Amino acid sequence: MRILIAYATTEGQTRKICRFLSDRLVDAGHSVELLHVEDAGPLDAARFDAAILAASVHAWHVQPAFIAFAKANATALAGLRTLYLQVSLGAVGNDPEERADLDKIAAEMVEKSGWTPGRTAHVAGALRFDAYDFLKAWVMRRIARDHDMPFDPKGTTEFTDWAALEALADEWAGGATG
Numbered sequence: 001m002r003i004l005i006a007y008a009t010t011e012g013q014t015r016k017i018c019r020f021l022s023d024r025l026v027d028a029g030h031s032v033e034l035l036h037v038e039d040a041g042p043l044d045a046a047r048f049d050a051a052i053l054a055a056s057v058h059a060w061h062v063q064p065a066f067i068a069f070a071k072a073n074a075t076a077l078a079g080l081r082t083l084y085l086q087v088s089l090g091a092v093g094n095d096p097e098e099r100a101d102l103d104k105i106a107a108e109m110v111e112k113s114g115w116t117p118g119r120t121a122h123v124a125g126a127l128r129f130d131a132y133d134f135l136k137a138w139v140m141r142r143i144a145r146d147h148d149m150p151f152d153p154k155g156t157t158e159f160t161d162w163a164a165l166e167a168l169a170d171e172w173a174g175g176a177t178g
């Protein structure tokens with residue numbers, strides 16, 4: 001399959017996730033184009049069989065640039081097999097209230113962009129104290145402590161389940177008919 005992977009990221013974890021998926025899909029024999037949404041122009045849907053779109057959650061919303069990309073390309077995307085990955089800390093663990101909040105954020109993305117993904121998956125992200133400014137570090141320390149999350153106050157603590165992502169990529173791409 002020819003697969004587009006387009007992402008938005010603020011601190012870099014979603015980029016890392018998308019690079020990981022790209023490597024996995026290329027190894028499985030697919031051709032992949034990896035794009036940051038801010039570098040992407042209008043999509044030529046005829047160039048792809050499938051697309052993975054990924055964004056991360058900050059203060060209960062995904063990046064406006066991601067919504068703009070999905071909106072501008074909603075028609076092209078509607079003709080492709082698609083997977084939406086929403087990266088967050090709420091996806092760490094299986095708290096039903098957090099999940100309900102994440103589903104609302106995903107629903108808001110759909111409502112604002114007019115693009116309905118074929119499939120949506122919540123992916124646990126990371127705490128990246130090496131990428132935060134003073135204010136973000138202060139807020140995130142409080143959130144991490146409130147949620148009993150282990151963290152490295154000077155570095156990155158990843159919660160992403162790479163094995164689960166690998167399985168998702170294999171299953172999603174393996175089940176595609178193109």
Ligand SMILES: Cc1cc2nc3c(=O)[nH]c(=O)nc-3n(C[C@H](O)[C@H](O)[C@H](O)COP(=O)(O)O)c2cc1C
Pocket residue numbers: 008009010011012013014015056057058059060061087088089090091124125126127128136139140
């Ligand atoms: C300022 C800030 C606000 C955040 N707000 C939320 C939030 O509302 N809900 C949530 O689940 N995660 C939230 N997160 C966690 C991010 O979604 C997580 O760190 C993710 O890995 C970021 O991905 P990125 O590095 O690709 O931007 C927040 C992180 C930061 C730094």
